[in-house]
Amino acid sequence: MASPIKPEPGRGGAPQRDAELRQACNEYLDMLRHARRLSPRTLTNYRRDLEDLQTRAQSHELPLAGITPHHIRTWVAALHGGGMTPRAIAARLSGWRGLFTWLGQHGRLPSNPVQDVRAPRAARPLPKALSVDQAVALASYAPAADTPEASTPAGPLARARGRAIAELLYSSGLRVSELVGLDMRYTRTAEHESAGWVDWDACEVTVLGKGGKRRTVPVGAPALQALRDWLALRPSASPASVASDQAALFLGPRGRRISPQRVWEELRARARAAGLPTAVHPHMLRHSFASHLLQSSGDLRGVQELLGHASIASTQIYTRLDFQHLAKVYDTAHPRAKKPR
Structure with missing residues (x-):
């Protein structure tokens, strides 16, 4: 049985208001168990959260029904000021909210004081992007002729596919789901209609992004050449491909449309072979595309359109990456940037 919440020692018998909240917490913990x-372990976390609630209510001499949203917000501010992380505060609020919801369902409270209270918003971590030199090195990497990778039978095919994938991800900022859904050209048959395709004449790709939104983005010359080099070898990768995969731009080792997991694996292997000091994943190239484009153009709206973001807020995070880049340039180059020792 879950350990009950004990009365606060040294109070000489808790008043009725304290006993009511303590009993409600114990009954709720018993229900959870x-x-x-x-x-x-989860019960221990709930018990800790409810003990904290009881302590705060006692310090304000509040009965159970006297706890209001104002009190909850004040306590959240105190938790935040005390250094608790937004995630931990959200977990504590969840424990409190669950108690009051349960009491309301049993007709013991008219309203839930935690219902509309939210934890402070956690800072969004900056996306990880490669430097321009690293991105170019990854996209253009080719093993030396005397390496094991170059001598394997699948070497030329895997190298061409890997280069085309890296070049296209960096050139156009595609999501991995958009990349694997690409066809060589627009195709519509009784069995298959293209979700995404390459327009070779216009030097563009059209993809189906999040929310079923279609967008068209340009493809740079190096990426187009890498795609053509891949297509020259692609027939040898699909001797037994099924009808649904015959239109696919990228095929995996078994002649089927390449999977997102395979793209991740090959990109990581390519980054290691190219000597990059960081673990690379497909979305990192999308971040690099956005960051480098914004550094050069400063056109936030244009980058938003190319990425297919529904909200400009999703794109604005790259301005922080851009500022970090400028700050590094300043610290390195400006004669007055030296920090005092």
């Missing part, structure tokens, strides 16, 4: 069968 028996009805919801939560693990002992």
Whole structure:
């Protein structure tokens, strides 16, 4: 049985208002253990959160029904000011909210004071992007002729596919799901209609992005040449491809449309072979595309359109990357940038 929340020592018998909240918390913990069968560790977390709630209510001499959204917001501010992370505050609020919801369902409270209270928003981590030199090195990497990779039978095919994938991801900022869905050209048959395709004359790709939104983005000359080099070898990769994969731009080792997981694996291997000091994934090339384009153009709206972001807020995070780049340039080059020792 879950350990009950004990009265605060040294109070000489808790007043009725304290006993009511303590009893409600104990009954709720008992329900979580028996009805919801939560693990002992989870129950411990709930008990800690409810003990904190009881302590705060006691410090304000509040009965159970006297706790209001104003009190909850004040306590959240205190938690935040005390250094608790937004994620931990959200977890604590969830524990409190669950108690008051349960009490309301049983007719013991008229409203839930935690219902519309939210934890402070956590800072969004900056996306990881490669430097321009690293991105170019990854896209253009080719093993020396005397390396094991170059001498394997699948070497030329895998190298051409890997280069075309890296070049296209960096050139056009595609998501990996958009890349694997590409066909060599627009195709519409009874069995298959292209979700995305290459327009070779216009030097563009059209993709189906998040929310079913279609967009068209340009493809640079190096990426187009890498795609043509891949297409020259592609027939040897699809001797037994099924009808649904015959239109696919990229085929995996078994002659089927390449999977996102395979793209991840090949890109990581390519980055290691190219000597990059960081683990590379497909979305990192999308971040690099956006960051480098914004550094050069400063056109936030244009980058938003190319990425297919529904909200400009999603694109604005790259301005922070751009500022970091400028700050590094300043620290390196400006004669007055030296920080005092």
